[in-house]
Amino acid sequence: MIPLQPPRRLIDVEVDGEAVRVPEGSTVLDACRTAGKDIPTLCYGDTLTPKNACRVCVVEVEGSRTLAPACSRKAEAGMVVGTDTARARHSRKVVLELLASSTDLSTTPMAKEWMADYGADPARFGEEAATVAQPPKVDNDLYVRDYGKCILCYKCVDACGEQWQNSFAISVAGRGFDATISTEFDVALTDSACVYCGNCVEVCPTGALSFKTEFDMRAEGTWDESEQTTTTTICSYCGVGCNLTLHVQDNKIVKVTSPHDNPVTHGNLCIKGRFGYGYV
Amino acid sequence: MSYDRLTHPLVREDGVLRRASWDEALDAAARGFLRNIARHGPDSFAMLSCARSTNEMNYVGQKFTRVVVGTNNVDSCNRTCHAPSVAGLSAVFGSGGGTSSYQEVEDTDVIIMWGSAARNAHPIFFHHVLKAIHKGARMFAVDPRRTGTAQWADRWLGLNVGTDIPLAHAIAREIIHERLHNETFIRRATTGFEEFAEQVEPWTLSVAEQVTGVPKEAIRELAHAYARADRAQLCWTLGITEHHNATDNVRALINLALLTGHVGRYGSGLSPLRGQNNVQGGGDMGAIPNRLPGFQDILDPEIRQRFENAWQVPIQPRYGLNLTQMLEAMAEGELTTCYLIGENPVQSEADSLACVKRLSMLDHLVVQDIFLTKTAQMADVVLPASAAWCESEGTFTNSERRVQRVRKALDPPGEARDDIWIMCEIARRMGHDWHYDGAQEVWDELRRLSPAHTGMTYRRLEEHQGIQWPCPSEDAIEPPYLHGRLWKEDPGPRAPFAVLEHSPPVDLLDEEYPFRLTTGRRLDSYNTGVQSSGFASPLRRGETIELCPEDAAQLGLARGEEVRISSRRGTVVAPVHIDPALRPGLVFMTMHFPDEVDTNALTIEATCPIAGTAEFKAAAVRIEKVS
Numbered sequence: 005m006i007p008l009q010p011p012r013r014l015i016d017v018e019v020d021g022e023a024v025r026v027p028e029g030s031t032v033l034d035a036c037r038t039a040g041k042d043i044p045t046l047c048y049g050d051t052l053t054p055k056n057a058c059r060v061c062v063v064e065v066e067g068s069r070t071l072a073p074a075c076s077r078k079a080e081a082g083m084v085v086g087t088d089t090a091r092a093r094h095s096r097k098v099v100l101e102l103l104a105s106s107t108d109l110s111t112t113p114m115a116k117e118w119m120a121d122y123g124a125d126p127a128r129f130g131e132e133a134a135t136v137a138q139p140p141k142v143d144n145d146l147y148v149r150d151y152g153k154c155i156l157c158y159k160c161v162d163a164c165g166e167q168w169q170n171s172f173a174i175s176v177a178g179r180g181f182d183a184t185i186s187t188e189f190d191v192a193l194t195d196s197a198c199v200y201c202g203n204c205v206e207v208c209p210t211g212a213l214s215f216k217t218e219f220d221m222r223a224e225g226t227w228d229e230s231e232q233t234t235t236t237t238i239c240s241y242c243g244v245g246c247n248l249t250l251h252v253q254d255n256k257i258v259k260v261t262s263p264h265d266n267p268v269t270h271g272n273l274c275i276k277g278r279f280g281y282g283y284v
Numbered sequence: 285m286s287y288d289r290l291t292h293p294l295v296r297e298d299g300v301l302r303r304a305s306w307d308e309a310l311d312a313a314a315r316g317f318l319r320n321i322a323r324h325g326p327d328s329f330a331m332l333s334c335a336r337s338t339n340e341m342n343y344v345g346q347k348f349t350r351v352v353v354g355t356n357n358v359d360s361c362n363r364t365c366h367a368p369s370v371a372g373l374s375a376v377f378g379s380g381g382g383t384s385s386y387q388e389v390e391d392t393d394v395i396i397m398w399g400s401a402a403r404n405a406h407p408i409f410f411h412h413v414l415k416a417i418h419k420g421a422r423m424f425a426v427d428p429r430r431t432g433t434a435q436w437a438d439r440w441l442g443l444n445v446g447t448d449i450p451l452a453h454a455i456a457r458e459i460i461h462e463r464l465h466n467e468t469f470i471r472r473a474t475t476g477f478e479e480f481a482e483q484v485e486p487w488t489l490s491v492a493e494q495v496t497g498v499p500k501e502a503i504r505e506l507a508h509a510y511a512r513a514d515r516a517q518l519c520w521t522l523g524i525t526e527h528h529n530a531t532d533n534v535r536a537l538i539n540l541a542l543l544t545g546h547v548g549r550y551g552s553g554l555s556p557l558r559g560q561n562n563v564q565g566g567g568d569m570g571a572i573p574n575r576l577p578g579f580q581d582i583l584d585p586e587i588r589q590r591f592e593n594a595w596q597v598p599i600q601p602r603y604g605l606n607l608t609q610m611l612e613a614m615a616e617g618e619l620t621t622c623y624l625i626g627e628n629p630v631q632s633e634a635d636s637l638a639c640v641k642r643l644s645m646l647d648h649l650v651v652q653d654i655f656l657t658k659t660a661q662m663a664d665v666v667l668p669a670s671a672a673w674c675e676s677e678g679t680f681t682n683s684e685r686r687v688q689r690v691r692k693a694l695d696p697p698g699e700a701r702d703d704i705w706i707m708c709e710i711a712r713r714m715g716h717d718w719h720y721d722g723a724q725e726v727w728d729e730l731r732r733l734s735p736a737h738t739g740m741t742y743r744r745l746e747e748h749q750g751i752q753w754p755c756p757s758e759d760a761i762e763p764p765y766l767h768g769r770l771w772k773e774d775p776g777p778r779a780p781f782a783v784l785e786h787s788p789p790v791d792l793l794d795e796e797y798p799f800r801l802t803t804g805r806r807l808d809s810y811n812t813g814v815q816s817s818g819f820a821s822p823l824r825r826g827e828t829i830e831l832c833p834e835d836a837a838q839l840g841l842a843r844g845e846e847v848r849i850s851s852r853r854g855t856v857v858a859p860v861h862i863d864p865a866l867r868p869g870l871v872f873m874t875m876h877f878p879d880e881v882d883t884n885a886l887t888i889e890a891t892c893p894i895a896g897t898a899e900f901k902a903a904a905v906r907i908e909k910v911s
Contacts, residue, residue: 144822145820145822146819146820146821146822166414166418168411169411170414170436193822194822198822199407199823200821200822200823201407233693235674235691235692235693236689236691237673237674237689237690237691237692237693238561238673238680238682238688238689238690239561239673240336240561240671240672240673240674241560241561242405242406242557242558242559242560242561243406243557243558243559243560243561243562243563243564243682243683244386244406244408244409244557244682244683245561245680245681245682245683245684245686245688245750246408247688247749250674250693250694252693252694255694255695256694257674257693257694263749265749266749267386267387267749267750268386268408268682268684268686268688268750269408270411272408272411273408274407274408275821275823277408279819279821280819281674281819282819283289283654283655283671283819284289284654284671284674284675284694
């Protein structure tokens with residue numbers, strides 16, 4: 005009765021002139037990574053279904069009219085992919101410029117490197133360019149929502165919703181440029197359906213969502229990732245056996261995450277695993 | 285309140301605990317044990333080993349008890365939660381572990397969550413259930429309360445507290461009468477079907493409806509869905525096991541799996557969800573009075589011989605005392621010294637006042653913990669330990685039998701030391717020159733003695749992100765489910781059906797005590813609250829007595845109003861919280877805030893005669909306005 009995965013056929017794809025072989029059903033991003041090509045991603049999450057929101061991972065596929073988002077486009081036999089063509093580079097540059105002109109990307113890992121790499125110049129839209137700048141929402145002791153850093157990638161909504169947590173505490177409200185991630189009727193988190201699992205923070209690509217410990221330490225200038233160690237151990241509460249990665253600075257736990265490829269958690273935790281370490 | 289970590293040893297002098305050096309404290313601990321053993325023999329000693337600590341610590345703990353002291357009196361808080369699951373499963377299948385894996389839950393067709401508030405108590409397990417629901421699986425929740433789990437169910441069967449056996453019997457009878465039972469499986473792999481069928485015969489749907497309060501249509505629907513499913517999972521938690529007849533409850537559920545063949549196949553199985561990080565491992569390591577490491581029966585002479593050869597001491601050929609019997613033996617004066625590691629029985633046991641009295645009768649009490657708990661405050665010697673999950677190396681075993689690596693991320697505070705180091709130091713002072721170079725050396729010793737763990741080197745555990753037992757070979761990984769043998773032409777030892785009688789809760793409802801009090805956990809808190817009080821949860825609202833709007837209206841109570849709750853054993857005061865998920869006559873409290881409200885002053889110490897678990901889930905109480 006074991007549901008054996010049907011054996012997956014391998015298909016041949018060409019990435020930047022190099023032949024790679026990936027299992028059928030892989031994405032173009034998988035194929036690119038197999039070929040050792042590093043493509044920027046923001047809204048892509050390794051535990052989530054692609055939403056195609058940010059367009060920063062676009063690549064050129066021969067014969068395709070438009071650029072293809074690598075994170076969701078399935079690889080096909082004989083596909084010829086260009087990750088670094090002029091058209092793909094130009095598109096990524098503009099996407100980064102638009103995002104960086106309107107959003108604070110200062111805590112987005114790799115953002116600075118990508119901007120330099122693609123020659124993105126967000127300042128070219130001028131001082132008057134519209135932004136989503138706003139003060140951070142600090143309405144509880146566990147995490148902070150700093151929507152001035154939000155690129156509307158939907159990952160938090162998906163993690164809170166039916167893909168993982170099924171709490172449905174947050175969704176997208178508003179239209180167009182005024183769209184935001186919001187609780188129901190924009191109430192404080194403490195009056196929402198939030199259960200403080202932190203699974204939204206786990207997937208946030210820009211630091212718009214962060215743990216209060218990290219937010220406070222950044223504010224006082226003591227947050228220093230180069231001084232942090234990470235150790236994966238097992239949660240001390242119930243018997244499910246969730247894997248916790250403890251981020252430790254100065255012999256203190258400053259953040260708790262979970263490995264995304266773990267068969268028990270798939271990167272998710274509950275309030276106790278994520279925040280219940282205060283007693284050590 | 286939040287607790288401060290223990291940072292140095294304490295010894296009692298002139299009635300008060302004072303700071304001591306490690307040498308002084310270890311000497312005092314060893315001296316007291318030796319004195320009692322010399323005076324009253326090894327059976328005057330008992331160890332409560334820690335279900336929160338590593339497998340390695342539990343292995344050394346039970347070895348300390350059996351080798352250094354020479355008794356089998358070792359147990360853990362397993363007793364207050366899932367000992368009946370272990371007893372029930374091992375009586376039927378010869379092994380006490382849950383039979384399935386989390387991934388199988390995602391791939392099943394029907395899930396029954398029986399007495400399990402997993403949505404709140406085991407949230408990440410429930411993620412796997414939710415995956416299954418989104419894929420189209422049907423879920424039934426059987427629980428007196430309409431819990432967060434029930435809110436995701438296709439059907440909620442809100443049974444009266446303590447009527448699990450009548451409900452299971454009615455389900456079985458319906459399955460048999462509709463000829464939905466798996467005759468081939470029953471004939472080949474089980475025994476006792478005829479007697480079982482006869483026993484459940486009186487439990488028609490109508491009779492069951494009267495006793496359980498569950499509409500007969502709902503019982504019928506569950507019976508048909510479970511029996512007709514290609515694959516089905518039956519999961520339970522403390523709603524089944526915290527009863528005076530808990531092992532019978534577990535057997536009643538196992539009967540259903542035997543009847544339908546929902547065990548021993550991928551996707552079909554029985555899953556008790558364990559309540560503490562390593563309560564599974566503690567038992568597997570032999571930190572229980574009737575089993576040696578690897579869950580091997582102490583009464584088997586061959587197995588004993590193997591351990592006697594390895595440890596070079598004789599092992600008593602009889603079972604030791606379990607936690608419940610230990611407490612009785614303290615009252616009788618037969619047990620005079622106790623080594624408690626990371627346990628807080630003063631606040632976690634049913635009828636807590638009786639527990640305090642018994643511990644105070646001991647001649648010598650040593651407590652090893654990370655906090656100065658209520659129990660530690662009664663000790664003669666207090667030894668500050670490291671927190672296993674983040675300050676030591678080792679392994680834990682989870683509810684799906686997966687052994688996973690625990691790693692040290694922090695240095696323990698002050699002079700706190702690793703559990704294994706502490707035990708070795710005491711052993712040395714008692715004439716056994718023990719030394720382990722780290723947890724891995726302990727683990728490798730265990731692997732040599734326990735066939736179920738032999739193939740699990742630390743390297744492989746790392747490589748596979750944990751391995752499920754059994755794992756007898758370093759070259760293979762076994763299937764994720766247990767008891768595949770039941771589907772073989774020759775299934776080996778047959779699985780027996782249990783013939784069971786309904787036995788209602790011991791604490792009867794009457795005019796004086798008209799409400800049924802049941803206890804449980806909340807999402808953001810944990811057990812006696814010692815651990816979980818240390819973070820600022822926005823969800824926390826302290827202890828309350830939760831009751832339904834109808835009862836609140838009848839008693840004229842408003843939300844937040846303080847009321848006096850009394851049982852035949854004690855009285856506490858708590859504010860009212862109104863919860864429409866409860867039914868008239870049913871009230872709910874947690875045990876998370878014992879320093880403010882000692883819920884276990886109300887609960888009854890009526891225990892399961894087989895497994896020794898107390899009936900935390902069913903007390904009779906009265907509720908009165910304070911003013």
